[in-house]
Amino acid sequence: METMFCRESRVLRSSRVFWNDFNNHNTLFGGRLLSEMDQAASxxxxxHSRRECVTVSVDAVEILHPICPQETVCFEAFVIYGLLPLVIPVDPVIPVAPVVPAVPVIPVALDDI
Incomplete structure (x- = not known):
C-alpha cells in the first residue's frame, strides 16, 4: 500500500445552517454541530486509511460562540496521528470567530473492531 501523508487527509467543508437546525433559543442545536464535525472527520x-471508518470517541466539546441564523460554518479536519486508531482534530469556525476549540475525533476502520 502506498504511503499516505497526514496532510493529504485534509478536508475543508462548509455548511449553511437553516431554520430547522435551530433550537428554541434561535441558535444551532449542539447535536447538529457535532454531526457536521463527525462527517468532516469521517x-x-x-x-487517509482508504477504508471505511466509524467514530469511536469524541473528546470534550465546548461551544464558545452560538451559531445564529444565516451563518455558515466551516469545518477543517485532518489526521494528526496516522496509525489506527486515527486522531483527527476538527475545527469548526464561522467567518468571524471560532465556534469551539479543535476537538479530537477518533475513528477506527470497521474491520479493526
Whole structure:
C-alpha cells in the first residue's frame, strides 16, 4: 500500500445552517454541530486509511460562540496521528470567530473492531 501523508487527509467543508437546525433559543442545536464535525472527520479518516471508518470517541466539546441564523460554518479536519486508531482534530469556525476549540475525533476502520 502506498504511503499516505497526514496532510493529504485534509478536508475543508462548509455548511449553511437553516431554520430547522435551530433550537428554541434561535441558535444551532449542539447535536447538529457535532454531526457536521463527525462527517468532516469521517471523510478525512476515509481519505487517509482508504477504508471505511466509524467514530469511536469524541473528546470534550465546548461551544464558545452560538451559531445564529444565516451563518455558515466551516469545518477543517485532518489526521494528526496516522496509525489506527486515527486522531483527527476538527475545527469548526464561522467567518468571524471560532465556534469551539479543535476537538479530537477518533475513528477506527470497521474491520479493526
Amino acid at each position: 471523510i478525512s479518516a476515509a481519505k
